[in-house]
Amino acid sequence: MKNLTQLKLFSLAMLFCLGLSGTALGQSREVTGVIISGEDNLPLPGVSILVKGTINGTVSDIDGRFSLTVSGPSDVLQLSFIGFTTLEVPVDEKNNFDLTLLPDTKSLEEVIVVGYGEQKKETITGSVATVKGRELAKSPAMNLSNSIAGRMAGVVAVNRSGEPGNDGSNIRIRGSNTLGNNSALVVIDGIPDRAGGLQRLNPNDIENISVLKDASAAIYGSRAANGVILVTTKRGTTGAPELTFQMNQGFAQPTVVPDLANAAQYAGMLNDLDIYALPTEEWAAANQAYKNSGEYIQPNGQVRNAPYTPAELELYRNGSDPWFYPNTDWYDATLKNWSPQSSYNLQLVGGSENVKYLTSLGYQNQDAYYKNSATGYKQYDLRINLDANVNKYVKVGLGILAREEYRFYPTRGASAIFRMQMRGKPNQPAYWPNGKPGPDIENGENPVVITTNATGYDRDKTDYIQTTGTLEIKIPGVEGLKFTGTAAVDKSMRFLKRWETPWTLYELGTGFEEDGVTPVLVPSKRGPAEPRLREENINQLNVLLGGVFNYDKTFNNIHTLNVVAGVNRETIESNNFNAFRRYFLSTTIDQMFAGGDLEKNNGGGGFERARLNYFGRVAYNYSEKYLAEFLWRYDGSYIFPENTRYGFFPGIMLGWVVSEEGFWQNSVGKTFDFFKIRGSWGQLGNDQIFFDVNGDGTQTLQEYQFLSTYGFSSYIIDGAETKTLFETRVPNEAITWEIANNSNLGFEGQFLQGKIFFEFDLFYNKRTNILWRKNASVPQSTGLTLPAENIGEVENKGFDLNLGIRGGKGEFQYSASINGGYAKNKILFWDESPGAPEWQRSTGKPMNTGLVYQYDGVFADQQSIGAETVDYTAITNQLRPGDMKYRDYDGDGKITPDDRVRMDENNIPTFQGGLNFSANWKGFDLTILFQGALGARQYVSAGESGNIGNYLLDIYDNRWTIDNPSSVHPRIANRNDQYYSNGNTYWFRETDYLRLKNIEIGYNIPAHITEKIGIRNARFYVNGLNLVTWDKLKVFDPETDNSTGRYYPQARVINTGLSVSF
């Protein structure tokens, strides 16, 4: 209501100003100017320009231009526009002004998208974090999910990989709440769980993103437990067509490339390993002998040659013989310095009173870090959003998205490639000095070759066509009542094609070429015996049909009521088909028909899913002072059996705008002009049952837990592959949804008309009925393949905060804000076997924590082993110098499995926050985002280091050696073959970090220059992602969850861009 009143006043003021503009005084001069919006750097029409302290003013036109007569240099121009901060500019001697109005981002007038509607920030009662599309577009990340970290309080985004096409962040709202799936529900333009999610949305198409963190998500029912992310795309506006062209050219490189030992260091470590195999009493002598001559004579007379003689070590060190003694930095050999990425976007916006349109066309092209890269990502996307008023009562909306995601790789994946870079022996050549590729370690996997198309290719094309149609009907005769019908039809088609071909590596042969100096190299075939092709097609159709009644009315200017009631029906159908052939005669034809007939193979399958939901909301406020909202959903999911299929999910939210009270306004109200207390409680559901069935670490959706059905496999009978059947699970007929009981208490306020604002939320989430298997208490002797049961209970509590300040003087405007979220969970109950000692129990600890021995230093020498009183025989039968000490936790004088202790941390941070800063000055703008996380530990393993793989330089630098015995760091092991190589606290490292996540510097060319060449607006900018990181992990990027570096590292990006509007 207040909103409406303000609008009316504003219109009156505008008319008044317009009327007056012509009556300026004669002796004064005329000044002109162009006003652009700091939001999108487009001209801003309708801005009121007033000479301060007078009633002399005007309004900017459609191109943001104005002219106004001023009385002299001492005049001050005052610019104001709803949703933007007021700007005051002294006139001085200037006649021409290029002015930027900054959006009033935290303005209370801001409208926030919530479930099935919009609400004013001022009267919102839930905990909702928002970010504007234009802020996300400032990040050069090619994957939208990587632009989210640090921007919204309580939204944790962790990026585990930078591989083109697979570089999404794992987004969690307020940490982890359940044992199973913790992914939030993504709703795009009102449609939940659209195929493809938010990762590949074009940031230029996004109006805003809202994240519902508390009971406000209850309206999404059985899928809302982990929070809801609402994405709203941009729509057309009234006005002349405006065409914007944007291009970005960026360059990416890994944030961290692990430092590894060089050839001499590595060869020296292999010598050490060889010594460590000897009885300990021989170590010193062998060490000396290997250093002196490389030959050690054992007490039994046996001559033992060092794997590398001192002379050979020197050759590795001095690099004088690259043929036989190379020194390869595998990362250097495989990765280029910078990998290009580019994106282009063309957007046309406009409309009339009755028809508005937005069309957007995007293209992305992203290369991988590899030299001669066969990996990359390309995307084409098209969006058309149309709105039409058919008549006074009927409005129609249509949204169409078409997108192709094209991922391409060599036939060896990133984990194999980076495994081989970590393993890559530095004393083997990547390429021979004559340019031919060197040998492999195994499986033909020389990384400089398997990153290229020499291995064939692996292509993945997914096409999406997503349409959303809405029909909005204002019910005649009932003011405030409307009906909206929605139909969304999403089709996705995925085509996978994997063409594997043999490739060639070169091994050192015998003797030399005719020149007498070039050793003979012999080509050697690697990979499959002959070309093979596999193709797969996957089709999916999602259909949503829905209808919503909405009633909005204010009574007596005091009571505002909003009622929503609706129903949705969703179905998904998917099917897939695949085929395989081998024995291709040649690599020239990569088409299925050309394959041999022997051993050809094919397969296929499909699935069907369905949901039916009823939902609604009643929101009431009294003079925008007392706020109340009740929302609910009655949700039916195919995942559950008929009798437990439906769930009722209510939410209650209350708010009190204290600053509207007389006592407040009469006391602190002058400076502390807004203060609201709000609280919410709700029950939300989770029907997504995910667990790792095959024990291979991949969590898969478990449907039909209530059905007694058998799945298919195969076995060899009578010389042929024969179908077999197995019981997929023992059914749980009582299975039903998991319940999130989420409470939230929030405070928001602002000082000095919004110059300083804050928002603080405390939450307590208790997840009950968690769907988990009773693996811990049901003995394996039952042989049961257990279904999920509603057994777990986990609490998660913490806080989110958001604190900001904005201000400026004259043409300088700035804003800064800090946000953060802390969440720590605790297992209250789950299926834990009763026998474990108290310190090993997982109940009462955070989820996903390990059971490990406690590192307690290193036995530096034989003497300290002799002095050891604790018995280690249960874990080793010979203690040797350089072995690790464990703490005898239970104090029984023996190191036994009982001394293992449950850890307190895992690899998900408990705190993640961001610091945003932005400033404008004349045509320049600057945005900086620092982002950091605390509270996680990452397991770092020596992995395959040893005689088949290199060591981290960090290990080389610190290790125990015979010459330099450490009491802190252990002796090196060969492929983790020592008792201390894993399973203890030594290998868990802190990953706390702070990073310069995002920075953008832009410049708008003054409109009076650009308009001469018919350009409304032109803007250049430079931005970057993950530019600097301060952390303790060092060896890998702190966001990794990979213990051995076998993954495609996160990206640092530097990007330049240009945006031109016509």
Next chain:
Amino acid sequence: MLSACFSMTGCNEDFLTTDPLTEIPKEAVWADPALAESFVTGIYQGFGMGGFDGLMLASITDEALFTHPNGGVTSITEARVNSANLGWVNNTYSWENMYSYIRRANIAIENLSDPQFDNEGGIVDRLMGEAKFLRAYYYHQLARYYGGVPLIDRSYGLGEETYEVPRATWEETINFILADLDDAATLLEGKSMEDGRTNELAALALKSRILLYAASDLHDASTAAANSSLLAGFTAIELLAYPEGNRTERWQKAKDAAWAVIQKGSGNLFGLSAPVSHEEGIQNYINNSMARNGGEKELLLARYFINMKQEDGGRQGLYNGPNGYNNWAGNTPLQLLVDDYEMMDGTEFNWSDPQHASSPYENRDARFYASILYDGALWKPRSLANQPKDPLGQVQTGTYEVTDGSGNKVPHFGLDTRNSSIEDWNGSYTGYYVRKFIDANPAIVDQNTWQEIPWPFLRYTEAVLNYVEASIELGQEEEARHWLNQIRFRVGQPAVTDTGEALTERYRNERRIEMAYEEQRYHDARRWMIAAETLGRKATIINITGTLKPGNTISTYRYDPNLYNYVYKVVPIDPGRENRTWLDKMYFVPIHRDEINRNSKLIQNPGIE
């Protein structure tokens, strides 16, 4: 409008009941013999890769050393397993996996007891017979690794009052297995079974095996206690052994069971009255281990592999072959095994015999040549790149002198050693590679080709050996020698004439050699209670040097005793690689502490921390 809304959502909510499109309802399965058969076939999948995993059971015995660092192996060989670290436990005998397949068998047995389809052509009987056999097989795996175990003979549902079941005694466990095997043999009698399925003979052979085990020292409480103070102090010994009873009776049963197999089956090349030639002997043994050219008659039950379905079991060549052939040298024969191959004249090999010591690979038991790749052995052609280094395709596991361009003697490290110029990190430590079970066909390039050699679970010969053992224990030495010689004649070894203790030793060695790498030794050494002096021995390897005889020069090495003096020296493996030892807690595999926590009625095996 309202009606539009309702018609759209529909009063009919049946559409929420979707079906899993890739699964089939249980009821349908048990109403259709073809589907029921598929279910029963699925129970065989508990066989895993048979014994053809990358890591073989041989490597935790005195047959082999696993080349690659693997804490799971050394936890066992160094006797440092505990209830949280069981060491390497293959799927083919893991507690969890066995019980999960026992459940499958229980489901089949329950549903086939009340069949919803006709017993046309005896289909119900056949499937029931297979299910019973498989249940017995999986229990027999549990019994021989863990001792007596909880006997679960029905399929549990969800939400039962308790799932805690105590371990059955050893005797109860054996009797349970025997009952199933008797049923299986009866049900499968006269049925023609496809390759890969069990059959009557396999049921009898498994019965023979389990009765032999039951009769052995380890499973007789007083004998076990006499041999081990740990077992003597174990209060629940009935879980692992017969606390009392007549051992002679047990041996008699074992003998009878073995005889039943011998009578019903044929094996390959039994019935010879004299040894075949040495060369024939090699070929016969290769045929038997490859199950080809008559060797398939040896197989009573096997796990087959085909190229169409590329499973790990087809990669034995890659897993175990020499590094100089770009393979991985996984389970390499120990010198301890090599030393146990007799000379071809039937005498023992002896390092103190100078003739033997200077040419240890000459005149040995034919099975040596068919089982082991040794220095100088002829093998496949090497890869194109490596043929110039070894045009002949001979295994090179030593260090030899060669002459360089200027006529100086320089060392040449064998291509199949850890100092090789080819993938040295995959070289054998022991100086040997396994040949048994690896297809010698040069067209099978192990690096990228899968072989099709089946894993033998039950061989006719095993029953014959069981018969020999039982006969010896019963004092029927003549009978024992007769059948022992049957096994020896077909590989060209002369008849044995030993008696008494010497005959026992001879038999035990014969079993070790004939059944090498067939997952017998681990059980045999334990049940005979000779583990401390066999499995617990420090592993030994061979160190070979070849020095050129005076006046000879050669630039590309080849094995040639005319050119070279070869010196063979047996040394222990470095203790830092594998420090083998035996503790009596290793007699039985630990039950994981998590399982004991889940089932408070379980008693842990003796000596496990």
